[in-house]
Amino acid sequence: MHRARCAEHNYWKGKSEDSFRKDRQLIVDFLVSASGGPAFYGGRDMKTSHAGLGITEREWQLFMEHSRAMLMHLQVAPREQDEVLDFLTGLKADVVQPQVAPIGVA
Numbered sequence: 001m002h003r004a005r006c007a008e009h010n011y012w013k014g015k016s017e018d019s020f021r022k023d024r025q026l027i028v029d030f031l032v033s034a035s036g037g038p039a040f041y042g043g044r045d046m047k048t049s050h051a052g053l054g055i056t057e058r059e060w061q062l063f064m065e066h067s068r069a070m071l072m073h074l075q076v077a078p079r080e081q082d083e084v085l086d087f088l089t090g091l092k093a094d095v096v097q098p099q100v101a102p103i104g105v106a
């Protein structure tokens, strides 16, 4: 899911293709199990998984724009689109870290 969606920063640089595939599978498992589907999620919680990455508000917005565009592309009905986007929005506080302003900047 999110390698292409975090366009401003390649968070997977230095990781093997296999590690990327493993992360992608974890994300699929997480989304399926969190939405009541038949998957077991064996990964970490969202706060632990993203702590220290420094994901910005702008990157979050890009991620949401790509997610919205993909739902449109897949012709998901508007109500279900909203449900998915609301679900993702509910996780934002665990994914995005507050940016620390440089000294001297209010």
Ligand code: HEM
Pocket: 002, 005, 006, 011, 012, 023, 026, 027, 030, 042, 043, 044, 045, 049, 050, 053, 055, 059, 060, 063, 088, 089, 091, 092, 095
């Ligand atoms: C609601 C939205 C998101 C969900 C549901 C999600 C889900 C996940 C999951 C399930 C993992 C694997 C956890 C594990 O290894 O145990 C993960 C890892 C990761 N996510 Fe996300 N993610 C989201 C948003 C984002 C965004 C917006 C970015 C970057 C812009 C991002 C970057 C990463 C990175 C770099 C890792 C790997 C961390 C590591 O290897 O330590 N995620 N995410």
